[in-house]
Amino acid sequence: MKIMKTNDILSKKQKLILELLKRNNIDKLKDFINSLETPLYFLNSTNFDLLTLALSLNCSFYIIKLIYNRCNYKTLNYLVKDIYHLYDMSNHKDETIVNYQNSLEVLMDSNNNVKSPLLVSLEFSDFQSVEFLINKGADMYFKINGKYILEILREENLLTMRKLNFLLKNGFSLKKFKIERLSNFEFKYIKKCLENFVFDTNFIKYLLNLYKNKSGISKRKFNHRVNNEINKIEIPMELYLKYLDRKDYKKVEYLYKYYGTEKTRSFKDFILFYLNYFDRNFNKKSFYDFFNFIINNENTFPFSKEYAINENETIIINKKLKLVELIKNNNNLKLETFLKNNNYILHCLYSSKSEILNLINEYNVSSDIVDILRKYFLI
Secondary structure, eight states, rough: OOOOOOHHOOOOOHHHHHHHHHHHHHHHHHHHHHHHHGGGGGGBTTTTTHHHHHHHTTTHHHOOOOOOOHHHHHHOOOOOOOGGGGOOTOOOHHHHHHHHHHHHHHHHHGGGGGGGGHHHHHHHOHHHHHEEEEEHTOOOTTTETEEEEHHHHHTTTOHHHHHHHHHHHHHHHTTTSGHHHHHHSHHHHHHHHHHTTTTTTHHHHHHHHHTTTOOEEEEOHHHHHHHHHHHHHHOOOHHHHHHHHHTOOOHHHHHHTTHHHHHHHHHHHHHHHHHHTTTTTTTHHHHHHHHHHHHHSSSOOOOOOOHHHHHHHHHHHHHHHHHHHHHHTHHHHHHHHHHTTGGGHHHHHHOHHHHHHHHHHHHHHHHHHHHHHHHHOOO
């Protein structure tokens, strides 16, 4: 890949203002701007934008405001071909960003090398500038190459909880940003967005007003209000499946509270259907693990502990019957395959060596069967 030199792409005036921005000297910058015979914004082009450049060079907030005002930006929702990664960033305060900027190849591939002012200010954790840009009309939902800024930050590994909290505080919401787009985010970000959107400030104010005014409310009306909050958002099934397949049942349980109590029956059917779908080895392990979670943990899933115990006991009984059948028939290959596929539950089938020895004696099995049983039950 040919690396372009700054000299190849910048005009004389652009080089001069670049050096001034690097020095972060607002007085000299003002002198330079006043010496220009043409408006400052004439220096901007598709791959050289003073505002984006100043943000990337960690210029003072006063310089950011000066450039914004003197360049007469009609909108902040625009794209610029990112070339500031060609400049020396060794004096930048944020070590993470320095390393990021020094990785030319990564940046060249990142989002086709296109940026917006708001994205740059968030990349560099310049929250004062972020707030300023939002107040001046920078759109948090502005898409770059079909992606939202939040998605780009995640792809760049530059998303933090502080940045998300800042955006949420300034009006970012799942009302416009579809939750499906969060499917590849860390769960903590999904959780934060949900908590900000459902049972939000308006709902809290509603409860406080009830308390303040000592207003009574029927249980039915209150439950209706709660269900309306929950129904503000529909969790995509793909999100449940992602964590169900990973056996991350705590996350599935957390998402379940947004499902709505009136749909409990359908949720039970949904879980059972996909436990069967994830039973890839046809050995009931997906069911057994899920019901073990129900048995061993306090949870809000619509399955009782008694139900889970009965289901797992049924799995154990059926596997015992199958094992006896294979031993009785002296079927070496099928027995080996069965024991291998059901290794996760063998300790529940027979708890002592004497029980296995009794099976061997009862059915007068071959030496090959004995060897297989010895291997898996350590007799």
